[in-house]
Amino acid sequence: MSYFDAASSAPLHPVARQALQASLDEGWADPARLYREGRRARLLLDAAREAAADAVGCRPDELVFTSSGTRAVHSGTAGALAGRRRVGRHLIVSAVEHSSVLHSAEAHEGDGGTVTEVAVDRGGAVDPEAYAASLRADTALACLQSANHEVGTEQPVTRVAEVCRAAGVPLLVDAAQSLPWGRVEGDWSLLTGSAHKWGGPAGVGLLVVRKGVRFAAQGPVDERESGRAAGFENIPAIVAAAASLRAVRAEAAAEGARLRELTERIRARVPELVPDVEVVGDPVRRLPHLVTFSCLYVDGETVLHELDRAGFSVSSGSSCTSSTLTPSHVLRAMGVVSEGNVRVSLPFGADEADVERFLDVLPGVVRGVRETLGAPVAGGDGAAEAVTVDALGMACPLPVIELAKAIGRVRVGGTVTVLADDEVAAVDIPAWCWTQGQEYVGERPADHGVAYVVRRSS
């Protein structure tokens, strides 16, 4: 098996395993107690905090351990918003944040706050000017990920932090994806991370709140972890998290360069090997280990299933692979194709031979799915002025397949109107036009569903 989904969860690093096992005997007692077992637990906890703070680049008393990265985000956003409630209740997030940030924003809105979502470009990056333009007198907090979890694009954190600092607004950086690779530079105010993303154990997140940042922990009072993370400390896991972060950092430069070369190979070769593919995310400013592409005319679920059968574990932002049957909000915000989406995120130590085997297997998998679905052949020299395609009742990727079949039946300058009620079409039809060099005219409500109009340009 080749596990290529490190961005979801990384296999346990050997150092994490050693540290966990070594500290099970010393770290089970209550570190608040003054007897010997408690003092030993406290020493382990303090040492882990020092190590983690050093890796993050903060003071130990600025860092608390939470029970997960999600919890760090929930507590960090809620505490920072409450700490600046007198200033106002406006929150800024990017459109491509992790769901934990977006769900925190929804909860804030549900509680009467206001939220501005900053758009991203087609590469998935925000524009610092857009953050600057979103800042208001009542802005309590801004959030920006260090790098995107689905497409790997690095965000301009340093510049956004400058913009926020100039306005006196704290910036919370969700660093879950980038923390294994290095510190987050720039003058941020809060930072969150998740140990199982860097090969640490599950059950450990980080929340850093810089000195001087107003912060009012929410929820019932609890004395542990400076009042910022309720519940008994999970010390063996915390020790393992800190030790493994240090270990992956020691390997990060060399391993990052090696994995970047492997993902570069995927970026370059997949479009050569598979027709009608869009590689998404910034080609340069990106995480070293992550590459994402979308294959037209296939459904992501079948592709994942076939890749799993062939021994590859990857993930997808396609609608058919999500419980809500909507495509990834990241792909949607970027305006890129979501159908047949595949994310490859290589774990530390990923084998070059496995990557080559993946490149061998992928074209046949995609071809097989396309054949089953009756995917179109490019081109055609039709003469019709206008064609209407009824794709009502069809789910992704069928409406796009019907569009691609119909486009060859109209003359250059003619239009295809697709009637569809699958809401993914609203994402994928414009994105298809962009990849195929066709003109997306627009959409309008129809008697049933929505009518999407496309003009043939070539």
Next chain:
Amino acid sequence: MSYFDAASSAPLHPVARQALQASLDEGWADPARLYREGRRARLLLDAAREAAADAVGCRPDELVFTSSGTRAVHSGTAGALAGRRRVGRHLIVSAVEHSSVLHSAEAHEGDGGTVTEVAVDRGGAVDPEAYAASLRADTALACLQSANHEVGTEQPVTRVAEVCRAAGVPLLVDAAQSLPWGRVEGDWSLLTGSAHKWGGPAGVGLLVVRKGVRFAAQGPVDERESGRAAGFENIPAIVAAAASLRAVRAEAAAEGARLRELTERIRARVPELVPDVEVVGDPVRRLPHLVTFSCLYVDGETVLHELDRAGFSVSSGSSCTSSTLTPSHVLRAMGVVSEGNVRVSLPFGADEADVERFLDVLPGVVRGVRETLGAPVAGGDGAAEAVTVDALGMACPLPVIELAKAIGRVRVGGTVTVLADDEVAAVDIPAWCWTQGQEYVGERPADHGVAYVVRRSS
């Protein structure tokens, strides 16, 4: 070293260690993913849920794993209160609940809810009639621990559950202390637990919500664990928690009988070996492994320190051992002496010889501390009508020591007035009177501090 503080945290059970290590290789992936590693993780999680549900006595789909017992209580109370918000915002708790419950109640009050605290008797138990009398038309939730964490007293959960059920009010049972020993009987609606209390790893709590109970999870949305416990699942720890709960249950009957005999020995012999001791908590309806007593005229911190030096790890509810410098709310609610308080909670497998050694060491430790503090000798045949003692500026246990010295200077029927500004005196002076058979007349504000008046009865 003899670790006698299992009620704070139990050493890791060998089965927990084995299960944790065995599942580190299989349980690190995201159980929501459909590829092989995700499916394996899902299988482990499902099996652990079945095992835990069987031990608790509920359906697997009624049980979610949280990141700690504290988190289970916070989420359970908040979700149950929100689920019945239309009924009203009244919450009932006992006065001796764990701080996680009381802090949840404070948060509820801070948010505009109302709270009734049900008193306990001198043994630490609530009266089901008092719960019945506290129920109102707008009562959304009642909370009651299965057994007290500081004195071991078992609560009448079955009867309180009946009373609540008759009124249509859900009962949340904090079962953290009793879960290793058996299921919680009775028709409760919600239940919480904490794995590190039964020898499982830190980082795992249980929240059970019976089918049909209205529940609205609070905080940002998160799909994991039925939306009731945000954050990536900590599967190796969950597997270890479930396996060790099953293991301790298999030993519970025999080990419970053995430890009950050992704690019975402490209950009986400490008052024989150490003068001026009050053993607190119900002598019969109690947890098998836990015994608590308070030694007059000593401070708990020094006793704990000396016991630690002698190789015994115990805890205390004395004011001087808490960060807030107030005595345990449990001892206060029971009206028992808080000074020189010692809680012994034996872990599974505690050695009888260590208990005997504890009984050998304890008298000398208490005697030594008393000598240092100048503790009084009982009796005296004074003739004064009234004596006033200035204990202003003195901290526990000194005001009580001054009272005990002065009582011998007045005739039977005469009074001693103690001026004190240590607020612990408000707990310990009445409790001292009770243990010594003297009459506590009352208290009144003085120019400085409070005047406590005691009449000599014997």
